């Protein structure tokens with residue numbers, strides 16, 4: 259039996275503090291693999307613990323198979339949880355660790371057949387007589403999984419179960435978890451802050467920020483139609499390029515967005531998007547371009563649906579199978595507070611830094627206090643820059659473009675680029691997506 263899990267307007271705060279989960283609603287279908295994704299502290303574990311019954315729900319409802327379950331005991335829920343730190347009993351062998359919950363649930367019954375069947379499924383038969391201290395991290399995590407699986411739960415809750423493992427093992431176990439949960443057909447809620455993990459595992463991904471659900475959808479949907487700047491920036495590597503632009507009056511039927519001294523001319527066929535953009539005339543917007551939305555056009559003409567832009571090569575990252583070229587287009591990047599990594603202070607400061615906290619500290623502070631507030635900061639970096647202006651008054655690279663590894667470019671080169679309008683996002687000042695227009699596209703419905 260696998261469970262449907264429904265959260266309806268669920269809120270939670272600790273010790274009368276601020277809400278760490280804010281009116282969260284989610285419908286998780288029986289057998290579905292749902293990933294809760296978000297930065298540290300956004301409330302992922304709290305949501306899992308409320309589903310498991312380890313944490314009270316302040317407001318709202320939890321339904322298990324449609325039944326009101328807020329006050330059910332954890333043991334009545336038939337849900338197994340796997341934690342990040344394997345939590346095995348050190349004095350028990352793997353066999354006893356896996357069999358322990360079975361002995362608690364059915365004291366008279368012999369747990370061995372189930373333990374053996376589970377061990378076969380996980381390929382850990384040879385490890386059953388070892389103690390946790392005699393196991394590697396990956397093996398321990400497999401035993402911990404075994405302990406959850408052997409109970410034949412009606413749902414799995416997994417809280418960053420792979421984050422203590424090295425990258426190779428993580429990939430391996432990730433595939434195993436995916437195979438196992440699908441084979442068992444058990445509803446699974448999986449927590450991670452790793453977007454690549456979320457995208458590769460989830461039937462659907464639910465993106466949380468500051469306790470608020472920002473979007474839930476298939477991996478394809480959250481990547482191709484992010485609802486706002488936060489989701490766009492959180493999902494995908496390299497990170498989406500976010501450039502601050504200004505919407506100009508339409509000219510010859512085309513809307514224009516200025517990016518610094520350059521313009522993006524958006525021709526008529528954007529129709530509904532055009533009407534929405536027209537409302538933004540004279541206002542600042544954020545243009546979102548994934549690294550594959552722009553190509554280098556030194557030897558090729560524009561195809562239909564492409565518009566030109568020029569970039570100055572700032573930096574090249576050779577990655578083997580591809581090269582990421584960092585261009586400077588002269589536009590200003592938008593800041594998504596929680597997602598900004600501190601920049602290395604590579605260049606000496608031109609301006610003396612003011613005393614007191616730097617911009618990142620202030621942004622973090624703001625992000626903390628905003629929680630569910632705006633997802634983007636449009637303050638002028640000139641007055642908050644922790645980093646000095648780069649040499650010759652140029653801004654550092656603001657546009658990363660993915661290209662083939664054999665590309666021949668060098669630092670300081672001026673390169674013609676083409677932007678594929680089919681992959682252009684425009685977000686308003688609050689970070690909400692305007693283009694493509696916020697309607698579901700039929701070919702994205704699976």
Ligand SMILES: Nc1ncnc2c1ncn2[C@@H]1O[C@H](COP(=O)(O)OP(=O)(O)OP(=O)(O)O)[C@@H](O)[C@H]1O
Nearest residue numbers: 272273278296297298299300301302303304305451
């Ligand atoms: N027992 C507690 N008492 C008080 N505050 C708590 C408690 N547990 C969590 N919090 C706070 O609630 C917020 C959400 O915490 P939670 O553990 O759910 O986040 P998370 O998304 O799982 O983060 P991480 O990715 O770091 O595990 C955080 O601000 C955290 O400090």
Ligand SMILES: [Mg+2]
Nearest residue numbers: 302303304417
């Ligand atoms: Mg957590």
